[in-house]
Amino acid sequence: MIRPFLCALLGTFTVCAAPIALFDGKTFTGWDGDTNRIWRIDDGALVAGDLKSMVPRNEFVATTRSYTNFVLRAQFKIEGSEGFVNGGIQIRSQRIPNHNEMIGYQADIGEGWYGCLYDESRRNTVLARPDAAAVAKAFKAGEWNDYEIRCEGSRVRLWINGVPMVDYVEKDPAIVPSGRIGLQVHGGGKTRISFRKLTLEELP
Numbered sequence: 001m002i003r004p005f006l007c008a009l010l011g012t013f014t015v016c017a018a019p020i021a022l023f024d025g026k027t028f029t030g031w032d033g034d035t036n037r038i039w040r041i042d043d044g045a046l047v048a049g050d051l052k053s054m055v056p057r058n059e060f061v062a063t064t065r066s067y068t069n070f071v072l073r074a075q076f077k078i079e080g081s082e083g084f085v086n087g088g089i090q091i092r093s094q095r096i097p098n099h100n101e102m103i104g105y106q107a108d109i110g111e112g113w114y115g116c117l118y119d120e121s122r123r124n125t126v127l128a129r130p131d132a133a134a135v136a137k138a139f140k141a142g143e144w145n146d147y148e149i150r151c152e153g154s155r156v157r158l159w160i161n162g163v164p165m166v167d168y169v170e171k172d173p174a175i176v177p178s179g180r181i182g183l184q185v186h187g188g189g190k191t192r193i194s195f196r197k198l199t200l201e202e203l204p
Contacts, residue, residue, distance in 0.1 A: 019073075022063060022181065022198040033061030038185070045077075045196035048185035054083055055187045060102045062095060062182035069203040072149040072181060075196050078109055079142070083189030086110030088118065090182030091149055091156070096121060102182045107149050107158050109193070110186070114139050115158055115165030120184075128166035130158075138163035144196070152203060153177065 025044040028035045038059040039048050049055045078087055086109065093104025101121045108116040108126075115130035115138070138160040139145060148159040154177065158165040170177070181200070185193045 017202040019071075019199045019201040022072075022200050023196070025196070028061070030064055031061050032064055034059055035061065039183075042194070045194040046183060046198075047192065047194045048087075048183075049080075049189075049191040049193060051080060051190050051192055053190065055185055055189060055191050057100055057187040058184060059100060059187075060090065060095070060182045060184050062090065062093070062102065062180045064180075066178050066180050067092075067151075067200065067202065068178040069152050070150075071201040071203065072147075072151075072198070073200075074147050074149075074198045075144045076109055076147055077142075077144050077194045078191065079193075080189050080191040083191070084110070084186060085189040085191045086113060086186035087191065087193040088113075088120070088184045088186070089147060089149065089195075090120065090180070090184060091151060092177060092179040093120070093182050094179050102180075102184070104179050104182075105156060106184065107147055109147075115160050117156060117158060117166050117168050128168040130165040134163050134165060135160070138165070151177070 039061045088106040088108045090102050091105045093102045095102055103121040106118040106120045108118045114135045116126050117128040119127050146161050150157045154170040156168045183195050
């Protein structure tokens, strides 16, 4: 049972759902994707790729549930030095039928991409890019880093290790403000990406 608690919202109080764990650290319960060849569970983390072979294409593991307004928190670590070493966290996204890709917003991960909000397989562009000084202050290479993603209505905000990255407001009314949470390893690099401690707090 999810027990409600009080949270501050615009100077008033409202009832919100308590944060829930999206990943139990042991199984793929609540997730789908290529969990036989691409994604694995290693020491309590969702992991894809290695440092010996190129990731052939983009691959995603995703929640089976969709979410609209929420605060998502996750820890990530990315390793690799050859090719395009990159990944990300999909939000308000969907799987493309009979395809390996997902479509929707992505909180990007990778050199030159940390803290960017990218529109994966839809507009295929960076919607908002953080200041380079903020990224340099926040990101810790080779370590676990905290990503916080807050989606409220048309607004999407990102933080890395508590440092604000971007604050984006969607202007296109055709963009659906809900969808699944996904984790990406990007193709084209000798990449290992890991995610752990994924929690989600649903907002009104």
